[in-house]
Amino acid sequence: MSSIPPQRPDGTPPSHVYELRGSGIVANLVATFGTVLAVGVVVSFFVRSPLAPKPPFSSDPDSTIIATKVALARNSTAAQIGFVGDSSCLIDLDVATLESVSQWTVVNLGTLSYLSLDSFGVLAGEFSKGRQSPRIILVVHPDCLRVSSPSPAHRAILDSALGSGRAAMLQTNDTLSAYLGFDEFRVRVSDHWIPHPLKGAFGNRYGFTADLRDSLIHRKGTMDESARFDAQANHASAEYRLAPRIESECREFRSKLPEGTRIRVIVTPVPKSHALKSHEAKTREMQSQLEDWLGADKPAFDLPLVMPDADFGTVTHLTPEGAVRYSRLVGDALRSWK
């Protein structure tokens, strides 16, 4: 180490001196970052190779729901009816109640409104494979029908869970971690043994994604809403309509199903305080249109399109008690489906 240099002619001392020669800083930095880079290259090759395990899809609740529903669609061989649809299907239909009232064996394959109708068709097609004249019920909330564009990220998760795409993640970003393959490594490898906590009310109810998956399997696809509806809060517009994309998606939906598949359509209810006067008439009109595009059985089940506020957790979801009440009505209606 050299001694501190003398003051400059103007009296001010030099600020600092660098004594870096022979210290190995460059070697230290290059070797450290180089090793990280090398690990990244190896990981990138590994996750793209057939050696990489399939992802368990447990890094977030949406992936967990979608992947579990794919598994249920494939494994529910005893189920006679498959319900597919958005989150109102997932939450409003309690399978235990449906089965006890209707005497049918059913499975709830409801997912999220981020997926399109043709994605619901993919799940329905998966359920219908190898069955003689399968029965499918499409369950959607009016809100799902006006969404202008579904989420490609959620569709990628579905494709990935079906095995027809690369490991997909909702939280993809263009970080170094993604480029080095660490994100995919996490999805394919470490997610198998690291539990992921859920946030908010779903966290309180289900804890972790793995527990959510176990609960979905145990309850044949039903999930509970933890929130309570607040009529005073600001909600999205109560004016519902069919988005232009719906017609083509209905035809896509139909095309995913084998010949002879019986289809019904259910539009789930909205809270009374939220419904416009014209809601029921308008919704029946939309439902009829959907049935035409899907080639569904008619007439539609006679189910309520509006229910008391107390039965709701949110505008789109019923509370667990509300779901049991609604499922009884659906179960009753199913009895007449010959």
Add this chain to the structure above:
Amino acid sequence: MIFNSTVFLLFFAGVTLLFWLVRKNAEHRNLLIVAASLLFYGWWDWRFVGLLLMTGALDFYAAQRIEASSEKSVRKRWLMLSLISNLGALGFFKYWGFFVDSAVNALASFGIEASRPMLSIILPAGISFYTFQALSYTVDVYRGTLKCDRNPIRYFAFLTFFPQLVAGPIERASFLLPQFHVTRQVTGALVNRGIWLIIWGFFMKVVLADYLGPLVDLAFGSPSAGGRVVFLGTLAFGGQIYCDFAGYSSIALGVANTLGFQLSVNFSQPYLSGNIQEFWRRWHQTLSTWFRDYIYIPLGGDRRGTRRTLINVVGTFGLAGLWHGANWTYIIWGFCHGVALAVYRLWKSSSLGRSWTMPWPVGWLLTLSVVATGWLFFRATSVEHAFSLLTAWWNGQPPLWAGSYLLAVLPAILAILGMDFFNRHCPWERVSQWPLAARVGIQATLLVFVVARWGREASPFIYFQF
């Protein structure tokens, strides 16, 4: 600007480059440090810069007046002005709501209705840290243990030095200020130590603390989280706050080292402590010594008999609790530690305590029990919340996901203890003697985890709110 952000990495790279360019002139270096620090601080909210400069300027002037005067009353007046301006700003921004709410609630308990003055106050980041650093400067000048600095740039470089501005270490002017006077030597050993500390700091924050954060939220936010989950959640919070704060301190030390400066060590593996006194010698050391030197000793310390000593200990810790935030939970946390320390002192002064040394595992478990109980109050949102959680420790029914919780928390807790064990036995002085390959192996392993988790669930450092 937070350390665990890409913008900070760019900022740090820019400052390092500019630092090299100004190497020939100390005045330019100090000016660069002030400018960079104000940019760093103003990144949150530029309005806070004004407050920092204002209180800092007043302290700078007050210290000169104190030193210039030989009259005790004049010196005291300027000291009081500095104390009032610093503590006034701290009190207003941090404690206004707390004191008003407490007063209104106290009046309400006597049946007197009082309305709350409506004021929306944003807490300036790190105000408790830089206020204490500024206070120590004027108090030390008043005591005659420090000569005041008449160069404002140098003074502000000391006050605003960006690595430690918002979350410490709380530096004494006698240690940090002279470093801005002299030519610094940026040696290879210092830079390598800086790199080592920065990587460890990022690992603690980005990998461990940010992993534990959502788990802690789950345990403390879930009304159905009973017994085992609340207990594990409290341990998880102990791990989170440690990795968060010690991680920040480590990065701060590392950044300062790469610029040729030294900062005080703030954490020394506190969770391996065998008693509560040792814990406080290893946890947030710069705050502990600040309270010791400016509160505990002026109150009489241990010079006025056992009873007064115990009162001083408990009172000092109560104030340390209040320093953390405007909430009774922090004050109870402080008192918990104060009482534990008082009990420990009584034990050590008893004949049994003097003749018998408690086995380390027993002392360690007792210390962790006290610390964990304190953390429960510290993390709870209110005293009622804390007591409901405390009750749940003993009789709450575990939720269905309790098994997953154990699986998620336990490896992180073991990793933290393992990390502390490693750092206790392999400090930098020893590691620096190892072959480069061994050091690089450890650094690269830590960095792989950091890169893999960078940007995921990134959260600000917990101590910024204090």
